[in-house]
Amino acid sequence: MSQFWSPIVHTLTPYVAGEQPKQGGLIKLNTNESPYGPSPLAIAAIKEASDDALRLYPDPTGLALRQAIAASHGLDAEEIFVGNGSDEVLAHTFQALLNHERDLLFPDITYSFYPTYCRLYGIGFRTVPLDDAMRVRIEDYGPDCGAIILPNPNAPTGIALPLADIEALVLAHPQKVVVIDEAYVDFGAESAVSLIRSCPNLLVVQTFSKSRGLAGLRVGFAMGQRHLIEALERVKDSFNSYPLDRLAQAGALASWQDQEWFTRHRDMLIASRERLSLSLQQLGFTILPSSANFVFARHTDRKGAELLQALRDRGVLVRRFGSERIEDFLRISIGTDEECDRLLDALHQILN
Numbered sequence: 001m002s003q004f005w006s007p008i009v010h011t012l013t014p015y016v017a018g019e020q021p022k023q024g025g026l027i028k029l030n031t032n033e034s035p036y037g038p039s040p041l042a043i044a045a046i047k048e049a050s051d052d053a054l055r056l057y058p059d060p061t062g063l064a065l066r067q068a069i070a071a072s073h074g075l076d077a078e079e080i081f082v083g084n085g086s087d088e089v090l091a092h093t094f095q096a097l098l099n100h101e102r103d104l105l106f107p108d109i110t111y112s113f114y115p116t117y118c119r120l121y122g123i124g125f126r127t128v129p130l131d132d133a134m135r136v137r138i139e140d141y142g143p144d145c146g147a148i149i150l151p152n153p154n155a156p157t158g159i160a161l162p163l164a165d166i167e168a169l170v171l172a173h174p175q176k177v178v179v180i181d182e183a184y185v186d187f188g189a190e191s192a193v194s195l196i197r198s199c200p201n202l203l204v205v206q207t208f209s210k211s212r213g214l215a216g217l218r219v220g221f222a223m224g225q226r227h228l229i230e231a232l233e234r235v236k237d238s239f240n241s242y243p244l245d246r247l248a249q250a251g252a253l254a255s256w257q258d259q260e261w262f263t264r265h266r267d268m269l270i271a272s273r274e275r276l277s278l279s280l281q282q283l284g285f286t287i288l289p290s291s292a293n294f295v296f297a298r299h300t301d302r303k304g305a306e307l308l309q310a311l312r313d314r315g316v317l318v319r320r321f322g323s324e325r326i327e328d329f330l331r332i333s334i335g336t337d338e339e340c341d342r343l344l345d346a347l348h349q350i351l352n
Helices: 007-011 040-049 063-073 085-097 113-121 163-172 193-198 226-236 246-257 259-282 304-313 337-351
Strands: 080-083 104-107 125-128 147-151 177-181 202-207 220-224 285-287 294-299 329-333
Touching: 040 246, 063 080, 063 220, 063 246, 080 085, 080 226, 085 113, 085 177, 085 202, 085 220, 085 226, 113 125, 147 163, 163 177, 163 193, 193 202, 193 220, 220 226, 246 259, 259 285, 259 294, 259 337, 294 304, 304 329, 304 337
Parallel strands: 104 125, 104 147, 147 177, 177 202
Antiparallel strands: 080 220, 202 220, 285 294, 294 329
16 A cells, blocks of 8 residues: 555455466466457458557547447447457446446345455445345345446356347336446347437446457447437546557458457357356256356356366466355366367366
């Protein structure tokens, strides 16, 4: 601590990102990155954009990228907001749309950045417990709230709600903003984008980091009716008018346009997830039903902390969260089949 800190700094508990190791040779299944890398068209577009124009500021609105996203979803470009990763988009969302007199609601087991944003921006919040099967129950989200945010699929459980449940939740709170965080939606869940036209209180947030293999480029976006997007723009332009640089805009646009690459590698990952889930079950793990690019797994008679360290000792990184209800679960990102086999080999050694 320092005498020079502003008072709020003393109150913060910062988000802890997954380990990014400096040493090589590790199987990295701890941060839900794509194992396949980005579209070759994205890499080519980034290289092409690396020219003398870098001396100029980028388009502050990311218009070409917004137009491409909008066209894919039957929306207008003015209904799309882009930012420096979905984390920045979410940060602006918490400031612009989720800070009200009544508490913000979100699950008790969910993306751990949510309470961090609330403490940073002074937002009152209340967590809603998942049920015994680690599922969100929309009937638990009553009217006594200022707003609601849900990841779908949830993280770190990977469990998705059907679109009908999301629609029922949004319609049950017509005077409250409902944010659906769809970072993992491409791996098996139903997107709520189709509800935007009829639901003025719905904001949907997505990212290029997972299914499009661009975690290192930092591009995220939100979709909603114009009045919601305008609120995000007002906060953004009071903070940083140029959140996406020229290279990020070029790479993201090319990636979005390469639908063939996206579909092929998404399907490969889903197949690897199902294969890994079955193999883990055969080793004595309980696996929550995942619609994400990871599985949430707990062994019947081994502690999560023990398995986490034993895997790391064998060069395999996975992630564990210390919350009481999930302390024995491991969140395992889906890698290539070769990486998943390395994980399984290590677990065979540990368990035997």
